[in-house]
Amino acid sequence: MNLSSPIGIFDSGIGGLSVARAVREQLPGEDILYVADSLHAPYGDKSDSFIRERMHVITDFLLSQGARAVVVACNTATTAAIAQLRQTYSVPIIGVEPGVKPAVLATRSGVVGVMATPRTLQTHSFESLAARFSSKVRLLVQPCPNLVHQIEGLDFDSEATQALVREYVMPLLEEGADTIVLGCTHYNYLSALIARVAGPEISIISTEDAVAREVVRRLESSSRGESAAGSGRAAFYTSGDPAIFSKQLAHVWGPGEAVSSLR
Template structure:
């Protein structure tokens, strides 16, 4: 690997753009590759074997394009597949961790709430994270089915999204939660609406900048940081139809994206293999 090689980032869909944005802000000289597996979003209702298979396929695609590090910008994929990826690949692999610890530290009421997919909340990684907390704070867990689909459809403030969020937030606020942890990378795209519904006194935390700092640290340790005086390039792929996703992805990225499609070949029986997926841009 060389310092001029790109950083590979992937998510089940568009949510990882919130992490990619923080990486771009902190590391302007890096080339970034982003894969949105939107044809299979959300991962939150998929099996562990399926998520492992997709994660391996995308990781190999990114490595074939020279990625010097892999960022799993998806909490669900982190819980289901990060450990497996680390056993298979030697490049730096940075994954998500919900910001529960800082939420507990900053909560005034001693009640924090984690909004995430069912798969994330049920994962071994999340159980370990909770087990490491040394606190008397109450941590409320709120699965949020349907929110990822709203974001993937570009509905960030419509009445349906508003009502869904209200149904998830009201019980948490009634129990005294004063800090909300966004445990899915799609959810920060809903932060303005969440803040409006929760009120100005409620703090909202996500892990995007923490992940970007970890990418910087890992690349610095490996002497793989790109020169600071260069301008990094962004490239994007989607498993959904590019014509359908291009406008929304450009809007969420706040700039025109170079978007390609990749197609799947027939998968093998072993869900832990990369399934013979031919993820080539067409």
């Protein structure tokens, strides 16, 4: 295994950059190759078959660029098709799922709310996850259509976004939730707004740090403890308009990064 090979990370858009940031903090010496499938964002309104097709296309590309692990930094994609990826490819495939388990440990009221895309909440994987903890807490699910569109537009704190967050958060609070799970990596960018709307007594659970720790664990296992030989560089691709993704990238990652087109 070539330890200078990058960690491949992808999402339908910018949500997975929050996971990439956490991976960078855990593994500053690793090279990262990020793909935003922006042309097809959001995945939340796509069929499972379409999502599976895109996941294979992007994974093939990442592996062609030498990726030694692939992070599916999207809850919808993970729940829709990560099992098929793991059956097809031999490299470590790491996904994300709503942080129900840590929320169960954090709740005091015994009521946990999950904010996610409608597609994530409809999958068998999420239903299985919820069933594992149904005897321990009351789990409330809140579909959040349109929220990803606001985030892709870098509209993190406008009146329109605040109104959507209130629309999705308040029913959870009215039912007694004291812990809210962010079940979409895009929502990480709204964590401060969600916390402000929910109030100081409500715990907000996201999973990007846990995913980064799992990446560390899987790489240590597959490399038998050898250290990385990367230089901490990052490369970025998008299937959409590079100019639009460059603007998004400058806002949530930092200025000056080149963006290439995924053909």
